[in-house]
Amino acid sequence: GAVVSQHPSRVICKSGTSVKIECRSLDFQATTMFWYRQFPKKSLMLMATSNEGSKATYEQGVEKDKFLINHASLTLSTLTVTSAHPEDSSFYICSARPRLTGELFFGEGSRLTVL
Amino acid sequence: AQKVTQAQTEISVVEKEDVTLDCVYETRDTTYYLFWYKQPPSGELVFLIRRNSFDEQNEISGRYSWNFQKSTSSFNFTITASQVVDSAVYFCALSENNQGGKLIFGQGTELSVKP
Numbered sequence: 001g002a003v004v005s006q007h008p009s010r011v012i013c014k015s016g017t018s019v020k021i022e023c024r025s026l027d028f029q030a031t032t033m034f035w036y037r038q039f040p041k042k043s044l045m046l047m048a049t050s051n052e053g054s055k056a057t058y059e060q061g062v063e064k065d066k067f068l069i070n071h072a073s074l075t076l077s078t079l080t081v082t083s084a085h086p087e088d089s090s091f092y093i094c095s096a097r098p099r100l101t102g103e104l105f106f107g108e109g110s111r112l113t114v115l
Numbered sequence: 116a117q118k119v120t121q122a123q124t125e126i127s128v129v130e131k132e133d134v135t136l137d138c139v140y141e142t143r144d145t146t147y148y149l150f151w152y153k154q155p156p157s158g159e160l161v162f163l164i165r166r167n168s169f170d171e172q173n174e175i176s177g178r179y180s181w182n183f184q185k186s187t188s189s190f191n192f193t194i195t196a197s198q199v200v201d202s203a204v205y206f207c208a209l210s211e212n213n214q215g216g217k218l219i220f221g222q223g224t225e226l227s228v229k230p
Binding site for chain 1 (some may be wrong): 130150152158159160162165206210217218220221222223225
């Protein structure tokens with residue numbers, strides 16, 4: 001079946017640094033990818049919709065300058081958390097949708113800890 | 116506006132008991148999709164089922180079954196003869212047809228199955 005891979009699965013960084021998380025569709029082309037954030041013991045909240053070749057669409061309340069999303073190819077979207085702070089510590093999950101079907105596939109998630 | 120409500124925050128059962136996880140949704144769309152995902156302690160989201168709004172037939176897959184009732188806007192999930200490995204957080208989610216596939220998640224229900 002379709003596979004979506006995220007890297008890194010875990011990352012620890014110092015406050016003030018930037019961290020990049022990759023989301024790859026391994027065996028299909030994804031025109032659309034979605035980035036979610038999950039706080040401990042909480043639900044998943046959609047952060048943004050990433051469309052290949054165009055700007056991401058951010059949900060209300062999500063700072064686009066802090067969470068930079070790039071979808072430069074049909075198999076890769078990246079989320080960069082800029083100038084990370086401890087409150088950015090969270091579990092980030094991406095999902096991808098193949099071009100021809102409506103199925104959604106989720107990555108394994110990336111756990112970010114900002115010290 | 117779309118919304119998914121999982122009123123049960125935590126459920127604890129003893130192995131071999133049956134358990135039903137409730138999900139109530141709100142949408143103005145006539146075409147939409149409902150999902151259930153399992154999130155074990157490792158964090159990844161495991162897809163369980165997708166159901167479109169035109170298919171109200173109940174589904175059974177092994178020990179899992181789903182009851183979709185449009186009249187009450189509910190999509191409940193039952194695990195029969197629960198096992199310890201079923202312990203996880205379960206999310207119900209909604210995707211409206213005109214939203215390009217992005218999911219609105221419920222708050223999640225943490226199921227604990229004790230031996």
